[in-house]
Each structure stands twice: as structure tokens, then as C-alpha cells.
Amino acid sequence: MWRTILRRVLIMIPQLILVSILIFMLAQLMPGDPFYGSLNPNSDPATIARMRHAAGLDLPWYQQYVKWVGNVIHGDLGTSYVVNKGWTVTRIIGQRIWPTLSMGIIAAVLTYVLSISQALLAARNENKIIDRILIVWNTMTSAVPSFVFYFVMMVLFVYIIPIFPSSGTGIDDTQSFTTNFFSNLRYAFLPALTIAVFSTNSIFQYLRSNLLDQQAQDYVRTARAKGVQIKDVFRKHILRNAFLPIASGIGYSITGILGGAIFAETVFGYPGLGALFVQALSGRDYTVITALMLLQGVLALLGGLLSDIISAWVDPRVRVK
Amino acid sequence: MSELVRIENLKVYYPIRTGFFNRVTDNIKAVDNISFTIESGQTYGLVGESGSGKTTIGKSLVGLEDPTSGKILFEGHEVTTNKQKKAINYNKDVQMVFQDSQSSLNPRKTIGEIIAEPLKNFGVPNVIGAGYDGERSFDQTKINERVLALLKIVGLPAQTVAQYPFQFSGGQRQRIGVARALATNPRLIVADEPVSALDLSVQAQVLNFMKKIQREYGISFLFISHDLGVVKYMTDNIAIMHNGRFVEMGTTNDIFNDAQHIYTKRLLSAIPSLDVSKRDEKRAYRKRIESEFTQNKDAYYQQDGLRDRAYDLEPITKTHYVALKKEGA
Amino acid sequence: MDGKLLEAKNVSVDFRIDGQYQTAIHKLNISIKHGEVVALVGESGSGKSTFAMSVMGLHNSDQTRVTGSIKLNDNELIGLSERQFDAYRGVSVGMIFQDPLSSLNPLMKIGDQIAEAITVHDKQSKKVKQRVQKLISDVGIVDVQRVSQQYPHELSGGMRQRVMIAIALANEPDLIIADEPTTALDATIQAQILDLIKEIQQKKNAGILLITHDLGVVAEMADTVTVMYAGQIVEQARVSDLFNHPKHPYTRSLLRADPSEVNSGDELYAIPGTVPALKDMDHSKDLFLKRVPWLDKAEVEATVDEKLQKVSDGHYVRGNAWQNFEFLEDL
Numbered sequence: 016m017w018r019t020i021l022r023r024v025l026i027m028i029p030q031l032i033l034v035s036i037l038i039f040m041l042a043q044l045m046p047g048d049p050f051y052g053s054l055n056p057n058s059d060p061a062t063i064a065r066m067r068h069a070a071g072l073d074l075p076w077y078q079q080y081v082k083w084v085g086n087v088i089h090g091d092l093g094t095s096y097v098v099n100k101g102w103t104v105t106r107i108i109g110q111r112i113w114p115t116l117s118m119g120i121i122a123a124v125l126t127y128v129l130s131i132s133q134a135l136l137a138a139r140n141e142n143k144i145i146d147r148i149l150i151v152w153n154t155m156t157s158a159v160p161s162f163v164f165y166f167v168m169m170v171l172f173v174y175i176i177p178i179f180p181s182s183g184t185g186i187d188d189t190q191s192f193t194t195n196f197f198s199n200l201r202y203a204f205l206p207a208l209t210i211a212v213f214s215t216n217s218i219f220q221y222l223r224s225n226l227l228d229q230q231a232q233d234y235v236r237t238a239r240a241k242g243v244q245i246k247d248v249f250r251k252h253i254l255r256n257a258f259l260p261i262a263s264g265i266g267y268s269i270t271g272i273l274g275g276a277i278f279a280e281t282v283f284g285y286p287g288l289g290a291l292f293v294q295a296l297s298g299r300d301y302t303v304i305t306a307l308m309l310l311q312g313v314l315a316l317l318g319g320l321l322s323d324i325i326s327a328w329v330d331p332r333v334r335v336k
Numbered sequence: 337m338s339e340l341v342r343i344e345n346l347k348v349y350y351p352i353r354t355g356f357f358n359r360v361t362d363n364i365k366a367v368d369n370i371s372f373t374i375e376s377g378q379t380y381g382l383v384g385e386s387g388s389g390k391t392t393i394g395k396s397l398v399g400l401e402d403p404t405s406g407k408i409l410f411e412g413h414e415v416t417t418n419k420q421k422k423a424i425n426y427n428k429d430v431q432m433v434f435q436d437s438q439s440s441l442n443p444r445k446t447i448g449e450i451i452a453e454p455l456k457n458f459g460v461p462n463v464i465g466a467g468y469d470g471e472r473s474f475d476q477t478k479i480n481e482r483v484l485a486l487l488k489i490v491g492l493p494a495q496t497v498a499q500y501p502f503q504f505s506g507g508q509r510q511r512i513g514v515a516r517a518l519a520t521n522p523r524l525i526v527a528d529e530p531v532s533a534l535d536l537s538v539q540a541q542v543l544n545f546m547k548k549i550q551r552e553y554g555i556s557f558l559f560i561s562h563d564l565g566v567v568k569y570m571t572d573n574i575a576i577m578h579n580g581r582f583v584e585m586g587t588t589n590d591i592f593n594d595a596q597h598i599y600t601k602r603l604l605s606a607i608p609s610l611d612v613s614k615r616d617e618k619r620a621y622r623k624r625i626e627s628e629f630t631q632n633k634d635a636y637y638q639q640d641g642l643r644d645r646a647y648d649l650e651p652i653t654k655t656h657y658v659a660l661k662k663e664g665a
Numbered sequence: 666m667d668g669k670l671l672e673a674k675n676v677s678v679d680f681r682i683d684g685q686y687q688t689a690i691h692k693l694n695i696s697i698k699h700g701e702v703v704a705l706v707g708e709s710g711s712g713k714s715t716f717a718m719s720v721m722g723l724h725n726s727d728q729t730r731v732t733g734s735i736k737l738n739d740n741e742l743i744g745l746s747e748r749q750f751d752a753y754r755g756v757s758v759g760m761i762f763q764d765p766l767s768s769l770n771p772l773m774k775i776g777d778q779i780a781e782a783i784t785v786h787d788k789q790s791k792k793v794k795q796r797v798q799k800l801i802s803d804v805g806i807v808d809v810q811r812v813s814q815q816y817p818h819e820l821s822g823g824m825r826q827r828v829m830i831a832i833a834l835a836n837e838p839d840l841i842i843a844d845e846p847t848t849a850l851d852a853t854i855q856a857q858i859l860d861l862i863k864e865i866q867q868k869k870n871a872g873i874l875l876i877t878h879d880l881g882v883v884a885e886m887a888d889t890v891t892v893m894y895a896g897q898i899v900e901q902a903r904v905s906d907l908f909n910h911p912k913h914p915y916t917r918s919l920l921r922a923d924p925s926e927v928n929s930g931d932e933l934y935a936i937p938g939t940v941p942a943l944k945d946m947d948h949s950k951d952l953f954l955k956r957v958p959w960l961d962k963a964e965v966e967a968t969v970d971e972k973l974q975k976v977s978d979g980h981y982v983r984g985n986a987w988q989n990f991e992f993l994e995d996l
Contacts, residue, residue, distance in 0.1 A: 233767040239723055240762075241782040241832065242755035245747070251781075252770050259772070331816040332771060385851035386822070505939060535708040535878055537936035540922035544935050562851055565881070565925030569933070588929070606856035608881025610926055612905045615885055619863075622856055 020324065027316050034312040035087075039080045042305045072301075083305070092306040097298030098291065104306045107291065114184040115276050115287030117196075118203040118210075122275065123268050125211035130218035131258070137219075138226035139249065150223075153216040161213055165282040168209045179205040182284025206279040214268075214275070218261060225257035232256070255329070262329050266322030270315045339411075340376040340523060340556050341397070345369050346406035348392050366392045368580040368645070369406075376523065377466075379550065379557040381571030381588070383564060383603065389580040390560045394526040397558065398432045428458040429467065431517035433510070435529035440513060441501040447512055448483050448497030454519045455479045461521045464489070466555040468521040486515040490545065507538030511545065518549065528560045543570060564607050568592055573655075576600045581646040583636075586656035596658040598629050598636050599646075635661055670839055670872040671697040671720070675733035676743075678715050678724070680943065686730060689715045690896045691948035692971060693733075697840065697872040702863075704875045704887035704904070706919075710940040712896040713876045717842050720874070721760055722750035738839065756786055759833030761862075763845035765825035769817040775828050776801075776813030782835035800831040805861055823854035830861065837869060844876045859885055880923055884908055889979070892916050895941055895952040901973065902980040912976055912987040915953040921992070934992070951984040959993050960986070 067073050071082060086093065092104035099107050133153070137146040156164065173181045184202050186195045229235065230253055238248045276289030284290075288307060295303035327333045347370075349363035367389045374380045382390040395401035397408065399418050408416045410429065415421045431454070434440040441450055459472025460482045487496050490511040501509055510530060517525050527546070531539040543566065549555055561567050567574060568588060575585040576599065584597040595601050605622040609615075636659070637644035649657040676693040679686035690712040697703045705713045718724050719731050722745060735742045737757055742750075762768040769778060779797045783790055790796070801809045804827040817825055826846065833841055843862060847855035863886060866873050875886055883890055883904065890907045892900040892915065900913040911917045920926065921934035938956040946952060954965040964986060973981035 233762060233764060234770040236723060237760075237762065237768045237829070237832070238770070238781070240721055240754055240760040241785055241835075242751045242753070243781065243785050244751050247785075252773075255772050256770070330772065332818050385853065536880070536919055536922045537708065540924070540933035541935040543924060544933055547932075564852065565923070569924035569927060569929045602853055606852040607925065608856075608859075608879070608885045610880060610884045610908055610920070610923070612884050612908050618885075619860060622860070626857075 016327065019327075020320070023320050023323065027320070030316055031313065034316075035084065035309060036080065038305055038308040038312060039083065040076065042301055042308070043076050043079075045299060045304075087309070093302030095295075095300055095303050097300040098294050098303055104302050107303065108288065108306060108310070111286065111288045111291045114186060114199065114203065114285060115280070115289060117199055118207045118279070118285065118287060119269075119276065121200075121203055121207035122210040122214075123265075125208055126214050126218065126268070127265075129211055130215045130222060131254075133215065133219050134222035134226060135249065135254065137223045138230070139246075141227060149219070153219045156212060157216040161278060162282070164213060165209055165278060168205065168212075169282055172205055184285055184287065202285065206283040206285050209283075210275045210279050214271070218264075222257060222261055225260065226253060229253045229257045259326075259330055263322045263326035265325055266318045266320070267315075269318040269321065270311070274311075338376050339373050341374040341558075342371075342407075342409040343373070343393070343397075344371050344407040344409070346371070346393065346396060346408065347404045348389070348396060348401055349404040362641075363404075365580045365640075367396070367403075369648075370580075370582055372575055372582070372585060374524065374556055374558060375572075376556050377550065377554040378572040379559050379570050381567040381574040382558060382560045382577060383562065383567055383574055384577030385562055385603075387579075388577040390577050391528055394432065394528050394558060394560050397524075397526055398430050399427065400432075425458070428454075428520040429522050430524045430526065431520060431522040432526040432528065433513045433517050433530050435532055438501070438506075438509065441509060443501055446498055446500060447487075447492075447504075448480075450501075450512065451483045451486055451497075451516050451519055452479050454516060455482055458520045463521075464518070464553070465521055466553040467523040482519065486518055489518065489549070490515040505538070506534050507541055510534065510538075510542050514542075514545065514549075518555075522555065524556045524558065526558045526560070529562070530559075531566060532561065532563060539566070546570070564603060576603065578646060579643050581659065582649055582657075583646045583659045584657065585649060586653075590653070590656040594656065596652065596656075596660065597646075598625070598632070601625050602629050668699070669696050669736075670699050670701075670738065671695075671874070672736045673716075673720070673733070674736075676716065676719060676735060677732050678712070678719055679730045679732075681728045681730070682943065687943040688896060688946060688948060689943060690719075691946075693893075693898060695891055695898075695901075697874060699839065699872055700866070700870040702866060702873045702875055702886050702888045704877060704883040704890045705893060706877060706880070706883055706890060707893035708878055708940060710895070711893040713893050714844055715896075716893075717760070717844050717874065717876055720840075720842060721754060721758065722747075723754075752786070755782055755838070756836045757838055758840040758842060759835070759838040761826070761829050761833050761841065761843040761846045764849050765822060765829045766817060766849075768829060769825060771817055773816070774813065775815050775817065775820070779813070779828065779831050779835060782832045786836060796835075800835060801828075803834065803865075804828070804831045805857075821854075822850050823857060826850060826854075826858050827861065830858075830865070834865065834869075838871065840872045840874065841866070842874045842876070845878070846875075847882060848877070848879070855882075862886070880908075880919060881925065892919075895946050895948075897948055897952070897983065898973065898981075899951070899953060899983045900981065902976075906977070906980045910976075910980075912980070912982045913953075913984075914957055914986055914990045917990070917992075918953075918956075951986055954984075954986055957986075957990075 064073070071079060083093070090105065095102050095104055095107055133149050137149045140146045172179050180202055184199055186199050235248055235252060238252050239245070243251070276287055277292055278289070279285065280287045280289035281293055291303065292307050295307065346367055347365070348367040349365055351360040352362045352364060353359065354361045370393060372380070382393060384390045392401055396403050399421050403416055406416070407414055410424070410426055413424050415424065415426045421427060456474070456479065459474050460478045461468035461472055462470060464485060483497060484494055487494065492508065492511060501512070504512065530546070531542050534542060546557065547570070550557065559567065559570050571588050573586070574588055574591045575582045576591065576597070577583070578599050584591060584595065584600045591600060592604070595604055602625050605618070605625045609618060633644060637646055639645070646659040647661055649659050650662070651657050673693060673695045676690060677688060678690040679688050693716060695703065695705070705716065707713045720735055720742065722742065724731065731743055733743065737753070776797050779800055780793050783793050783796055797813060798809050801812055806812050806824065806827055812820070812824070820828065846862065847858050850858060859882065862873065865871070875882070877883060887904045889901070889903050891898055892913065894915050900907065900911070900916050907916065911920055918934055918936045922936060924933055927933055936956055937958055941952060941955070949968050950966065951969045954960055969984040973983050974985070976982055
């Protein structure tokens with residue numbers, strides 16, 4: 016097992032290099048650069064050229080890349096040009112990563128809790144009224160465009176029934192970790208719930224049909240023939256088998272955290288990495304953009320690895336000796 | 337009698353990869369140095385338990401498996417590789433019928449389309465029979481006519497052409513599989529457990545039918561099965577396989593009435609007999625064979641890693657070969 | 666102990682299909698004594714597995730209606746609630762299925778699957794581990810410790826079926842139902858498993874209901890045989906009577922279709938036609954006669970007495986057609 020993991024990690028190195036080149040080139044392809052928009056329109060082109068030269072932006076892309084990689088290896092992701100001018104990118108990300116992470120984890124937990132409980136309820140009551148309601152509800156959430164849904168949630172729980180704050184993260188650097196943890200929870204919950212409700216539907220539909228398929232399997236009959244009650248057969252036998260193909264997706268949902276955060280953070284005014292990405296994009300803040308994309312690339316690779324580990328862990332048939 | 341297919345020293349190995357760099361460290365010898373001959377118009381039985389390699393031999397014959405080494409000769413032409421098979425248009429001469437007729441027929445195609453497929457690939461021979469080297473027609477009306485004729489041979493009504501595989505029972509689907517195999521006028525049909533999924537009465541229909549087309553057209557069969565009762569009824573010659581090797585080879589009579597190898601005896605003793613009065617006797621005999629098989633292995637097998645590896649075949653009569661330890665070896 | 670272990674009287678099973686009940690089993694009578702092996706023989710669609718599922722109470726109650734009486738040790742099973750059934754499944758009756766791979770949970774260790782059969786009925790049991798190990802060794806597995814830690818996919822087909830037998834035996838049931846227990850296995854493994862079942866049955870004096878389509882297995886194992894066709898019993902006899910003096914046309918046809926009993930030069934008797942669909946089963950007639958092409962219409966359509974005819978002691982046949990039934994020799 017450990018060998019397999021080690022081998023997978025080693026394979027990740029060339030993948031990472033490829034991803035970083037790709038990210039760097041994509042960032043270069045974007046029109047404009049950080050200095051055009053941020054300066055007085057009357058500035059002297061020579062000034063801009065000097066600033067570009069100082070930042071190394073006039074070099075060919077591969078030279079810039081080599082320089083960048085050298086810095087990244089030393090933990091230096093560069094300095095922001097626009098978003099928080101003068102701050103190191105590591106500092107900016109360090110400040111923004113915790114709100115996004117806490118929101119993402121709450122969203123992931125809520126997603127699985129909601130989809131598993133809904134799917135179990137629906138499958139146990141196949142074709143009965145509760146099953147039908149759950150199917151209709153999940154079809155609805157998958158049919159509505161996400162931004163519409165985000166705004167509805169926002170208006171509903173912030174303005175009409177004001178139980179959640181409208182913006183901010185609730186984190187204050189001067190406070191202790193525990194204080195921050197609980198105050199953040201109140202801010203992170205609504206965007207997380209919104210993401211969760213939205214991503215529940217696909218898992219629900221998949222899991223429900225898996226549960227129904229598994230219910231017809233021979234091993235279920237064996238368990239019944241032992242005298243195991245039907246509800247225990249669901250709990251001890253069917254659920255785990257039905258969850259198998261979904262469990263391997265848990266790793267990939269890490270990747271989704273950043274992606275899902277972009278919309279939610281913007282709508283809910285929650286300054287995490289997603290909101291940072293939007294800011295950085297509009298300001299052409301190369302260093303921040305490349306750093307965030309690199310982070311996303313690393314997360315995607317780690318997510319794949321985690322998924323493989325999880326499927327080997329839950330399914331003895333996949334386990335490698 | 338003339339020789340149709342000769343298999344010489346056939347080996348099919350699967351590499352085992354281990355270690356950090358996934359290097360090939362060993363091979364699974366699925367088929368390990370096998371030679372035998374199928375005479376034209378006869379049925380050759382390949383008997384063994386699951387994992388013995390019998391299906392792998394069948395698949396090598398029709399080109400679904402690449403031999404590691406050895407030769408396959410069809411009427412004297414070498415057809416070991418797929419390239420050689422293509423060169424003499426061998427695939428029209430050898431067809432396969434599978435055990436699981438459900439999964440071997442495309443569920444989204446009508447029976448007519450399924451049977452027409454080999455006709456579209458190889459053309460319609462002028463007559464129905466075994467082997468045909470003359471002109472073949474690719475005319476659509478000829479194809480349609482031939483599909484109907486083939487259905488008639490396997491005893492299915494004409495309206496079958498427009499129906500789908502799921503609309504038929506296991507026995508009917510198996511006959512559709514045979515009709516498809518017959519379409520190109522093959523000289524040899526490789527039948528891999530063709531009746532093991534069928535009920536007794538349906539099994540009888542399919543077996544009778546296979547015998548009938550053999551009588552009428554002179555088709556040869558390679559009949560792969562684990563059911564000795566069926567094999568005894570169907571075959572002229574038999575080879576018994578264990579762990580990729582032949583342990584015994586001979587006429588059906590040699591094997592059933594003069595078995596020499598302990599593994600053959602073990603298989604034979606396991607056939608349930610309908611003679612109720614002898615069942616306790618049989619059970620005791622079976623126990624005796626079983627204990628000889630476990631205790632006296634050295635006389636019949638060399639050790640090859642963890643697997644028992646049978647000795648090389650030696651003739652004891654003109655037709656009967658057994659894999660026994662050589663004197664003094 | 667020579668009392669009746671299982672006594673099924675007038676058992677009918679109807680499935681609801683498209684809102685209508687259709688009869689899969691019609692008025693079945695069958696009884697099993699302690700220590701007796703009763704074989705239930707028939708082709709797919711004969712209703713033999715349906716009967717087994719009725720004894721286990723494993724039908725979907727929304728779509729199935731079981732009527733008549735099934736008594737196990739004098740306790741009526743028909744009409745029990747799910748919970749009442751749970752208490753006796755796996756305790757008084759254990760079941761072995763056809764495909765041991767799909768019948769075991771792929772994600773659970775062998776030892777845990779056997780243990781579940783014990784703990785589900787006896788939560789306090791302290792000696793579960795020892796009992797599991799004893800069961801594994803009782804079914805002829807030598808490497809007890811290792812096998813109990815393995816998963817189903819790591820075992821061979823024969824080993825898996827031994828595990829299934831261990832599960833069925835966990836609470837020393839009086840009755841064991843074996844539904845095609847060796848159909849998925851190789852010949853030598855089949856022989857081993859059949860010998861094991863026989864050995865256990867003799868040791869524990871359990872009754873066995875053996876469901877199979879294989880006449881060879883019947884001849885090896887059974888004390889008495891019940892032959893079913895299209896949801897009805899056509900013949901019931903001691904095993905030697907059935908094989909030496911088969912009466913009903915269906916039994917006789919089956920014996921002539923078995924390749925192991927026919928010379929390779931002779932043609933097998935291929936029973937024409939197919940088993941009728943549920944909706945076409947008119948159980949007032951002998952349904953098999955439709956598949957005997959040389960009988961005249963009056964004979965095929967004749968109404969048949971519900972009660973089986975007695976041929977000799979313990980030998981019963983359905984209808985009258987057997988009395989002057991002959992095969993056409995040129996077939």
C-alpha cells in the first residue's frame with residue numbers, strides 16, 4: 016500500500032511541472048498587464064516600460080518561468096502588484112485560505128450528510144410519496160442556474176429572515192483561534208449550505224439508484240436468510256456497497272472547493288480565495304493568479320491521490336498488496 | 337479423415353508485474369506447451385476446470401488471444417498471428433460460439449443484423465456448408481435470403497429477423513449464436529461451454545442440432561467444456577487439461593474406459609451417476625481417488641512454484657497419451 | 666425423531682404482475698422428515714425456487730401472495746410478520762444459494778459474515794469467535810485463521826460455497842435449504858460440496874430441501890424426489906423408484922434428454938416447445954402434455970384430478986397420461 020502511494024506521489028512530480036508550465040503560459044496569454052490599469056492614464060510609456068522591466072515582465076516567457084519556478088521552490092510566490100500592493104502572495108493567500116477552507120469543509124460535510132440521508136430515505140421508501148418529493152426537489156435544484164439559487168438564498172436568509180450576516184468572514188487576526196473558529200462558523204455556514212444544497216442533487220440521484228440496485232443483489236438475500244432485519248441490512252450491507260463508487264469521488268471534491276468558492280464568495284461577500292481570484296483576474300495580478308492556479312493544480316493532483324487511497328481503503332478488491 | 341487444424345507447442349503466457357517499477361518478474365502459464373490435432377468433420381473435446389487454460393486455447397484459435405510461442409496450422413498454412421490469419425482469410429473458416437449467449441449478442445441489434453454481420457464482412461457463399469473457397473456475393477438481397485435460410489436451419493421462424501436478443505430464451509439465443517457462426521461456411525466452430533447455461537431439455541436441442549450440422553455439412557468442432565457427461569456424448573477425441581498442461585489425451589473411449597492419470601480419474605469420479613444403487617460405492621471410490629490425488633502428487637506432477645505442473649505426454653497406445661513420470665526420472 | 670420437520674400443504678404462490686395475480690405455484694404438498702434429503706427437481710420456470718423463498722418468507726410481500734399452510738416443527742409460517750420471520754430465519758432454517766460469490770458481501774471479512782449469523786440472534790453471545798472458527802473448520806477449511814480474515818474475492822468458488830454452508834449451519838438449524846448449491850462449481854468441487862452436505866446432514870440429523878435441475882445431483886443425494894413442472898408437482902417418489910420406474914411423461918422425457926445416459930450415436934430426446942408463461946398456466950390440466958406432439962387434443966386438454974395418483978407405496982403421479990404413455994421411436 017505505502018509503496019503504491021509513494022509511486023503515485025513520484026508520478027505527481029512531472030505532472031506538476033507540466034501543470035505549472037501550462038498555468039504560466041495561460042497567464043501570459045491574458046491581454047493587458049498589471050501596470051496599464053493601475054496607473055494614471057497620462058503616464059509616460061517609458062515609466063510603464065521601466066516598471067515592466069523592473070518586474071521582469073519584458074523577458075521572454077520561458078525566462079520568466081525559470082525565474083518564477085526558482086522562486087516558488089524557495090517558497091517565494093512573488094509580490095502582488097494590484098490586490099494588496101506590496102504584500103507577498105504567500106501572505107495574501109495565507110490570510111485568505113482559512114475562510115475558504117472552513118467553508119469548503121463545511122460544504123463538503125453538509126453535501127454528504129444531505130445526500131446520504133436523502134438517498135437512504137428515498138430508497139427505503141421507493142415510489143412512495145417521500146421518495147417522489149425528494150426526487151422533485153433534487154431535480155429542481157439541478158435545473159435552477161447556480162447564480163439564481165445563490166441570490167435567492169442570500170435574499171432569503173440575510174434580508175427576509177436575517178439569521179446570517181451579509182458579508183465578511185468573522186475572522187479577526189487579533190482574536191484567538193477558538194474565538195475566530197466560532198465566529199467564522201456563523202459567516203461560513205450560509206455559503207457552505209448553499210454550495211451543499213446545490214451539489215447534493217447529483218450524489219443523491221446516483222446514490223439512490225445505487226441503493227436500489229444493491230437491494231436486489233444476492234448478498235442482501237443471504238443477510239435476510241440469516242435473519243438480519245431489513246433496516247440493519249441497509250445499514251450494515253447495502254449502504255456501504257452503494258456508497259463505494261461515490262466514496263472515491265470524495266477526494267475530487269477537494270478540487271471543487273476552490274471552484275465552488277468563486278461564485279459563492281463573490282455573492283455572499285465572503286473574502287476568501289475565490290473572491291481573491293476574481294479580484295486578481297480583473298486586476299491582471301499575475302503573481303496572485305498563477306499562485307492560485309498552481310494551488311488549484313496541486314489540490315487536483317492531491318484529490319486524485321486521495322480518491323485512490325479512499326477507494327483502496329473502502330474496497331478490499333482494489334487494495335494492492 | 338484429414339487433418340484440419342494442428343497446434344504445435346502452443347504457449348500463452350501472461351506477465352506478472354511486481355515491485356516498485358512494475359517489472360515483469362514471472363509469467364502465468366495459461367497455456368504451457370500444448371500440441372494436438374483436430375481432424376476435419378470430427379469433434380475434439382477440451383476438458384478442464386475453470387482456470388485450466390481451455391478457453392485460452394479456443395481464443396488463440398480464433399485470434400482473440402496472441403500466442404507467446406508455438407504454431408497454429410490450418411490445412412498446412414500457418415495462422416499463428418493475426419497477420420497470418422488475415423493473409424489467408426482464415427476468419428471465415430473458424431468461428432466461435434460462446435457460453436453466455438446473452439452477453440455475446442449485441443442487445444441493440446436485431447437478430448437479422450447480428451447474423452448478417454459476418455455475411456457483410458466475408459460475403460455470401462453460393463451454398464451452405466463447411467468450407468467454401470469460391471465466389472462470394474455482397475448483394476444485399478442475397479444477404480437477406482441467406483439470413484432467412486440460416487434461421488431456418490437453426491429452427492427459428494422468419495419473423496425472428498426483426499426481433500432483439502432479449503426477446504428469446506437461452507436456448508434460442510444459443511441457436512442464434514450458432515446461426516451467426518454458420519454464416520461464413522466455417523470449417524471449424526470453437527464452442528466454448530455452449531450448453532452449460534441451459535436447462536436439460538434445451539441443452540438436448542442444442543446438442544442434437546450441433547450433431548446434425550456436423551453430419552450434414554462436415555463441420556469440425558472444438559468443444560470446450562467442464563461437463564464430462566456432455567463431452568462423452570459429443571466428442572471423438574478428448575484432451576484433459578490441468579493448470580495449462582495436457583495431462584491425458586486420447587479417443588473418447590480411451591479416456592472414459594482406460595483413464596491413466598489421477599487427474600482424469602478424479603474428474604471421472606466426480607460425474608454424478610444416475611445409478612442410485614451404486615452411490616455409496618461411488619462416494620467411497622471418490623474418496624479413495626481424492627486421497628491418492630493429494631498424497632501421491634509426486635508421481636503425477638512436478639512442482640512449479642505453487643502450481644502442479646504435469647509431466648510431458650508420452651504415448652501408451654497409438655491414440656492414447658498420458659503425462660506420467662518417466663522411469664528413473 | 667421421525668415426526669414431520671416440514672409439512673407444506675396446498676401451498677400456492679401468486680405474483681402480482683401489472684395489477685393482476687398470476688399463479689407461480691399451484692397447491693403444492695411436500696413434507697420433509699428429520700434427517701431426510703428431499704430433492705425438488707425441475708427446469709427454470711417450474712417454481713422450485715419460488716417454493717424455497719416461500720419457506721424462508723423472502724418474497725416481496727407487496728407483490729406476492731402465499732396461501733395454504735407451511736408448518737415447520739408444527740409452527741405455522743404463513744401469515745407471520747416480518748419480525749416473527751426474522752427470528753426463525755437462520756435459526757430453524759438455513760439456506761445455501763447458487764452463486765457463492767454474489768451471495769457474500771464483497772466488503773466484509775469472511776469471519777464477520779459468519780459471525781453476523783450468530784450475533785443477529787444472540788447479541789450477548791461471548792464465544793462468537795470460537796464458534797465462528799469451529800464452523801469454518803467444520804466445513805472442511807483447514808486454514809481457519811487466515812480464511813476468517815479474508816474477503817470473498819480472495820477465495821476460490823469451492824471455498825466460498827463452504828463459507829456459505831458455514832453461515833447456513835451457524836445456529837444448527839433443523840432444516841437446510843440448498844438452492845442449486847453446486848450449479849456454479851466445477852465437477853470435482855461439486856462432488857466435494859455434495860459430500861460435505863451429506864456428511865453434515867448425517868451428523869446433525871438435519872432435513873435438507875435440495876433444489877436442483879441436475880438429475881445426477883438428485884441421484885447422488887436424495888432420499889425422496891419431487892418433480893415439478895410449471896408450478897405443479899408431476900411426480901413424487903423415493904429416489905430409486907423415480908430413476909428405476911419413472912412414470913410421468915415429463916420425468917421420462919428428462920431422463921432421455923440427459924447426455925450422460927445416452928450413447929453418443931443415439932439422438933437425445935429434445936423436449937419440443939418451452940415452459941408456458943405464468944399467464945398461460947391453466948393448472949386444471951397437465952401442462953406438460955402440451956409438449957408431447959403425438960398426443961391427441963382430447964388427451965392434452967383433459968382436466969386432471971387435483972390429487973396425485975398413487976402408483977405404489979410412496980410413489981405418486983399427476984394425471985392419467987402416464988398409464989399408456991410411449992415415446993415415438995422414430996423421433
